[in-house]
Amino acid sequence: MSFWLARHARLALVAALAFWLGLAPVRVRAEDVHTESRTPFLHHIPLHDTQGRLISPPPVVSEDGKPQEPKANPYSPAQTCGKCHDYDTISQGWHFNSDAGAVPPGRPGEPWILTDPATRTQIPLSYRGWAGTFKPSDLGLSDFEFATNFSRHFPGGGPGEPDKIKSTDPQMGRMNVTGKLEIDCLICHQNNDGYNHEARFNALRGQDFRWAPTIAAGLGVFASAKSAGSIADSWRPGRPVPSTLPGIKYDRARFDTEDNVQFQVARRPSVNTCYYCHTSDSETSDARWHGDLDVHLKAGLLCVDCHRNGLDHAIVRGYEGETRDRVISDAMIALRMGLIRRDDPALREDDARPLARRQLQSEAGLVETLTCRGCHTEGRLGSPRPVHKGLPPIHLQKLSCTACHSGPFPQAEPQIVHTSMAHKLGLPGPARGKNTAPVILEPVFLRGADGKIAPFKMVWPSYWARLNGANLTPMLPGEAAKIVTLPQPSSDEAALDPYNTKPLTDRQIQQALASFPSETSKGEAVFVAAGKIYRVEQGALRAAESPAAKPYAWALAHDVRPASQALGARGCADCHASDSPVYFATVTARGPVQITNGVSKTAWELRGDDKAAASFFAFTFHFRPLLKCLVFAAALVVLGVLVHYGLRGLGAITAPAAGGGGRGKERP
Amino acid sequence: MMRPIGKLSYAVLCATGLFLAATGLGTFAAGKAPMTHWVLMAHVAVAPLFALGLAAVALTWSGLCRGGVDSPLGGPAKAMLWVVLLAGLVVTLSGVVPMTPLFGTKGQHILYLTHRYGAMVLTAAVLLHLPLLARRKGNGQGASSS
Numbered sequence: 001m002s003f004w005l006a007r008h009a010r011l012a013l014v015a016a017l018a019f020w021l022g023l024a025p026v027r028v029r030a031e032d033v034h035t036e037s038r039t040p041f042l043h044h045i046p047l048h049d050t051q052g053r054l055i056s057p058p059p060v061v062s063e064d065g066k067p068q069e070p071k072a073n074p075y076s077p078a079q080t081c082g083k084c085h086d087y088d089t090i091s092q093g094w095h096f097n098s099d100a101g102a103v104p105p106g107r108p109g110e111p112w113i114l115t116d117p118a119t120r121t122q123i124p125l126s127y128r129g130w131a132g133t134f135k136p137s138d139l140g141l142s143d144f145e146f147a148t149n150f151s152r153h154f155p156g157g158g159p160g161e162p163d164k165i166k167s168t169d170p171q172m173g174r175m176n177v178t179g180k181l182e183i184d185c186l187i188c189h190q191n192n193d194g195y196n197h198e199a200r201f202n203a204l205r206g207q208d209f210r211w212a213p214t215i216a217a218g219l220g221v222f223a224s225a226k227s228a229g230s231i232a233d234s235w236r237p238g239r240p241v242p243s244t245l246p247g248i249k250y251d252r253a254r255f256d257t258e259d260n261v262q263f264q265v266a267r268r269p270s271v272n273t274c275y276y277c278h279t280s281d282s283e284t285s286d287a288r289w290h291g292d293l294d295v296h297l298k299a300g301l302l303c304v305d306c307h308r309n310g311l312d313h314a315i316v317r318g319y320e321g322e323t324r325d326r327v328i329s330d331a332m333i334a335l336r337m338g339l340i341r342r343d344d345p346a347l348r349e350d351d352a353r354p355l356a357r358r359q360l361q362s363e364a365g366l367v368e369t370l371t372c373r374g375c376h377t378e379g380r381l382g383s384p385r386p387v388h389k390g391l392p393p394i395h396l397q398k399l400s401c402t403a404c405h406s407g408p409f410p411q412a413e414p415q416i417v418h419t420s421m422a423h424k425l426g427l428p429g430p431a432r433g434k435n436t437a438p439v440i441l442e443p444v445f446l447r448g449a450d451g452k453i454a455p456f457k458m459v460w461p462s463y464w465a466r467l468n469g470a471n472l473t474p475m476l477p478g479e480a481a482k483i484v485t486l487p488q489p490s491s492d493e494a495a496l497d498p499y500n501t502k503p504l505t506d507r508q509i510q511q512a513l514a515s516f517p518s519e520t521s522k523g524e525a526v527f528v529a530a531g532k533i534y535r536v537e538q539g540a541l542r543a544a545e546s547p548a549a550k551p552y553a554w555a556l557a558h559d560v561r562p563a564s565q566a567l568g569a570r571g572c573a574d575c576h577a578s579d580s581p582v583y584f585a586t587v588t589a590r591g592p593v594q595i596t597n598g599v600s601k602t603a604w605e606l607r608g609d610d611k612a613a614a615s616f617f618a619f620t621f622h623f624r625p626l627l628k629c630l631v632f633a634a635a636l637v638v639l640g641v642l643v644h645y646g647l648r649g650l651g652a653i654t655a656p657a658a659g660g661g662g663r664g665k666e667r668p
Numbered sequence: 669m670m671r672p673i674g675k676l677s678y679a680v681l682c683a684t685g686l687f688l689a690a691t692g693l694g695t696f697a698a699g700k701a702p703m704t705h706w707v708l709m710a711h712v713a714v715a716p717l718f719a720l721g722l723a724a725v726a727l728t729w730s731g732l733c734r735g736g737v738d739s740p741l742g743g744p745a746k747a748m749l750w751v752v753l754l755a756g757l758v759v760t761l762s763g764v765v766p767m768t769p770l771f772g773t774k775g776q777h778i779l780y781l782t783h784r785y786g787a788m789v790l791t792a793a794v795l796l797h798l799p800l801l802a803r804r805k806g807n808g809q810g811a812s813s814s
Contacts, residue, residue, distance in 0.1 A: 390769030393777050394702045613705045620709060624767065627716050631764040634719035638757045641726040642750075649735060 033084060043263040044256075047219075048080045049073035050179065050210060056259045057250045070250040071223045074179075074214040077156075081185045086311065089331040093313020096157030096183055097327075098127040099143070105129055106317060106325040107449065108554045112150050113422045113438045113459065114141070116477030117500035119484060120529070120592035122438040122462045123474055124552045127159060132552035139476055142171035147181050151204040151212075152197075153277045153421050157183040160209070173237035177245065178228040179210020186217050188273055191266030194218055197276055201427050207232060211248060219261065220250035274303040276426045280457075280558065282408045282415040282442060285431055294559040305381060306370050311335065316370045318557065320400075321450065323367050328360045336360060372401035372557075391568060400454035400555075403582075404567035407443040407455045407556050410581035413588070414441035417457060435501035437462075439590035442556055445582050445603045453582070453607070456553040460530050460598075462591040464512070467535070468523030472548045485515045503594045509534050510541040530591035531599030545599050551589065576621045583614045677724030681756075682794060684718035689791040696784060715763060722756040725749075745800035748793055755790035759783055 035041045047055040050073070057070030078087045090096070097103045111124035111133045125141070126133040136146045136159075143159040154160060160181025167173045181204075186195055200216035207229030214220055224246035231242055254261050266273075283291045292298065296306070309315040312332045316322065336356035341347055347355075368374045376383045388396070408415050416434050418425060423432050443455030463474040464484055475483075487508060489500055504512075509527050513536050516525035527534040533546040567574045567582070575582045587606060589598035604614050691711040695703045703711055730753070732739045733746040741749075762783035766776050 387772035388776070389772045390767070391773070391776065392766050393773060393780060394704070396773065397702075398704075610705065613709070617705075617709055620712065627712070628764055628767055630716045631719040631760055634716075634723035635757055635760045635764070637723035638726045638753055638760070641730045642753055642757065645730055645734060652736065 040265065040267060043265045044260045045080065045083075045263070046259050047075040047261055048083070050076040050079060050182075052076075052079045054259065055250075057252060057255060060252070069223070070220070070252050070255075071247040072250055074211045074248045075219065076182060076210075077185045077213050078182045085185075086331070086335065087183070089311050089329070089335060090185075090313050091157045091161070091183060092327070092329045092331055093309065094315045094317070095155050095313065099159045103128075103327055104325040106322065107319050108132070108552075109317070110419060110421055110457070110554055111459075111552060112146075114139075114149060114477070115422070115437050116481075117437055118488070119464065119477045119480040119486065120437070120462055120504060121464070121475075121477045121480060122459070122591070124459060124461060130552075130554075132550065134474065139474055141476060142169075144171040144174055147209070148204075148207060150421075151181055151209070152201045152424060152427060154181070155184055155187045155277075156181045168238045170237050174207070174229075174232040174235075175209070176241045177232040177235055178207040181209045182213065184213040184216065186213065186263070186265075187276075188269045189265050189267070190217065190263065191270060191273075192264040193270075193272065194264075195273075197426055198428060206230070208246070211246065214248050217263075218251070219254055220248040223247040223249040268302055268304045271297055271303055275420070277420050278303075279420045279425045280417055280442075280556070281419075281425075282417040284416070284418050284434070291559070292561075295562045296560055301381065306375065308370065316367050318371055319555070320368070320371050320373060322371070323364050326364050326367060328357060328364065332360055333357055372405075372560075376401075386563070395568075398452060400448060400450075400452045402455055402555065402557050402560075403445065403453050405560050405563075406558060409561070409565065410443055410445070410455075410567070410585060412579065412581060412584075413586050414444050414458070416440065416590075417442045419457075422459075430498040433499065433501065436499040437501065437592065441587065441590065444553060444587050444606065445585070446553055447607050448555060455556050457556050458551045458553040458587070460551045460589045460591050461549065462529040463527075465526050465528055466523035467526045467533070471523070472526070472528070473523065474528075483516055484512045486512055501592075504529075504592050505594070506534075506541050506543075506597075509593070510536055513541070529593045530597060531589035532597070543597065549599075572621055572624070576618050578615060578618045580618065583609070583618070671728065673724065674728035677721050677728055680717060680721035681725050681752075682798065684714050684721055685756075685790065685794050687714050688718055689787060692784070692787055693791060701784075702780070715760075718756075719760050722753070722760065726753050742800065742803075745797060748797040748800055751793040752790065752797055755786055755793055758786040759790050762786055 049055055053073070055072045055075055057072050058068045060068060062068050081087070092100065105128035108130040109126075109128075111126045111130065114121065114123045114125055116122075123139065124133040125136055125139075125146075127135060129135060136143070141149075143162060147154065147160040151160060161183070162172065162175070162180070165172055165175045165180075167176055184200070187197075187200075194217075196216050196218055199218075200212045203212040203215045203222075206227030208215070208222070208227055211222065211228065215222065226246060228245060231245060235242060256262075281288065281291070297303075306318055307315050310332075312329060314326060333353060333356045336359060337349065337352045340352045340356055340359075341349070344352075369378050369380060375381065376386050379385060408417075417440050418432055418436070419440065420426055422438050422440060423436060425432075438459050440457050440459045442457045444458045445453055446456045448454045461474075464480040465472050465474045467473075486504070489497060489502070493502075494500070513525045513527060513534065524535060528546075528549045531545055531549050531551065532543040533549050534541060534543045536542070563569065574580065578584070581603065583602070583604045585603045586600060587603060588595060588600040591598060602611075604611050688711060691703060691707050691714075695701050695707060702708075729749055731737070732741055733749045735746070739746065762779045765771065766779050771779060
């Protein structure tokens with residue numbers, strides 16, 4: 001009996017378990033959960049630290065009745081956001097993949113400019129290898145130093161987040177203490193304007209890489225006054241990481257009873273969010289109110305309406321021909337394969353992979369519809385089709401859209417422009433002036449890789465270097481500061497000129513070059529500035545134009561001016577006049593030397609155009625009205641003759657028919 | 669006989685027309701269309717002369733080319749001159765109208781193509797007209813004014 005009962009009890013238990021398993025909701029991984037609605041999902045989520053541990057501030061009072069501070073580790077965007085959004089896929093996006101060797105560099109863009117007013121250094125840097133820039137490693141700049149210099153406007157990932165940290169490396173090893181510079185998703189995706197860039201900058205200045213996202217998001221404050229950087233200073237590479245690293249004192253009000261924190265997250269970042277890193281203004285200081293801003297923004301568009309991306313964060317840069325520069329990453333293929341096989345489980349992996357690649361390649365073609373030409377031809381987003389009345393079509397072959405529509409209206413000389421990345425815009429500091437390094441000029445009309453004339457921004461490198469044969473080895477500011485003796489401003493001068501913009505005289509350059517120790521094996525001491533190389537020859541300073549000192553230029557596209565303010569809206573003479581900036585603007589190289597010492601060239605010269613042809617063509621436009629009158633008059637005469645004899649001929653044919661007779665002889 | 673002004677205008681028409689064909693159609697035939705720089709400037713500089721020559725030919729030759737009029741020109745030569753005048757008018761207008769703010773990109777492109785293919789017809793017409801004139805003269809029937 002008992003056996004019978006026991007047997008049936010076991011069967012009932014198994015049946016109950018089977019029933020429960022059948023009805024219980026299937027457990028799904030967080031990254032596989034999606035809302036797939038256009039309504040933003042309310043991110044009411046738990047925080048995780050870099051180890052993936054849940055962040056749960058201790059209760060206000062401990063079990064033994066003592067008050068407790070809400071201290072805990074800083075949160076990790078990779079571990080927190082990455083729970084649902086595939087971090088590895090995101091980290092291959094354009095903002096984060098600059099140091100990934102397999103990524104095509106694409107059209108040259110804005111570089112990072114290593115600027116040091118004290119040594120008058122300004123060196124364009126890029127991991128992408130754009131011609132005219134230096135790779136940080138070429139200068140001996142480690143990824144850690146790069147992150148320290150530029151993390152103020154660098155969203156993290158890439159060089160800030162190496163796969164492996166060599167503990168014995170005196171530079172990179174510090175990341176064991178400071179933490180990696182993870183992609184801070186909230187820089188772009190926090191939509192309540194509550195992201196504190198200044199707090200992030202201050203945290204990063206102290207090399208508190210791991211702590212910066214928490215501080216910037218306003219989730220808490222440092223629990224200790226000691227920065228990670230200062231702890232790293234007293235730590236020796238190769239030794240265990242100190243256990244006394246600062247924590248975060250969290251704001252309890254941000255946590256609910258289940259330790260969830262509410263984030264106001266936007267899938268589509270606002271314009272102001274993009275402006276933090278992508279402000280570019282030639283109307284500086286108090287003249288900012290003069291500008292109209294970009295016509296697209298005034299029409300209500302967001303930057304991300306054109307500069308879109310999927311989960312891979314491969315943001316559309318928006319230039320023609322970008323499709324060929326886009327990468328379809330393995331992560332994206334894997335993601336797409338998952339979707340394909342979800343819908344068609346019978347499909348084998350070997351078949352799904354090429355299908356996924358084909359789909360992604362096909363979608364990459366959409367990128368071209370998001371260029372100026374693509375959008376305005378397709379009529380996307382309600383964009384008006386360009387009419388271009390009176391503009392011969394050759395202009396559309398020879399000019400980029402931006403040539404006429406983008407940047408400040410060209411003048412006899414390009415204007416000085418300040419950018420976020422170059423001038424630390426968005427962070428409080430003394431007002432930047434016209435001569436604040438690096439001096440960047442726009443618009444300079446050059447020919448792009450596609451052969452079309454387009455407006456560019458331009459900056460000239462400036463640095464102390466050793467010239468050994470044909471090899472020029474630039475010095476980092478720290479190294480130069482140890483060798484070069486330059487006049488330093490007094491406190492009064494520094495108050496008036498906080499960015500030390502006073503140009504160097506020839507005498508000062510010569511003295512500085514003379515202060516280099518004569519090490520012939522390392523090469524000759526030289527100074528590169530404003531398009532020239534300065535060197536001391538037989539006791540005298542010589543300056544000569546050099547390809548090594550040539551400027552770096554990158555195409556500009558914003559702000560876009562409306563058609564009524566485009567080049568040519570006032571007539572052909574906007575470009576085809578003897579003083580037109582497109583051909584005859586004077587572009588003078590700028591740097592930490594007297595402006596008269598800079599290499600000066602006209603726009604046609606920079607493009608390698610024929611000056612005589614440009615001048616003569618402009619001259620012919622004086623006669624353009626006469627030409628039109630003559631040709632129209634001649635055409636009118638010919639038309640008159642044709643109509644006259646045409647009607648007479650018609651009359652000759654129809655008259656006899658009307659009179660009922662045969663073909664009559666035409667009257668003389 | 670044809671007045672000197674008529675001969676001169678015909679000579680101007682032929683000379684400038686052939687020059688314009690060489691620059692314009694030559695560039696096209698060389699696969700380098702559209703013209704730019706010096707070639708374009710030369711083309712545009714000569715174009716008014718061609719237009720004036722065309723107008724002068726229209727005024728001086730049209731009377732000779734009327735149907736039914738006793739003229740030293742044969743039927744084919746007469747007909748070909750009207751083709752020259754008509755094609756010349758098309759080419760002239762399609763060359764100058766793009767300089768006005770009347771047409772947008774599409775219209776400009778159509779005008780450009782009209783100019784190109786009109787110029788081909790015109791060049792062919794002029795090249796055909798020349799031997800027709802020469803044949804008449806070869807037959808001892810030189811052109812004379814009405």
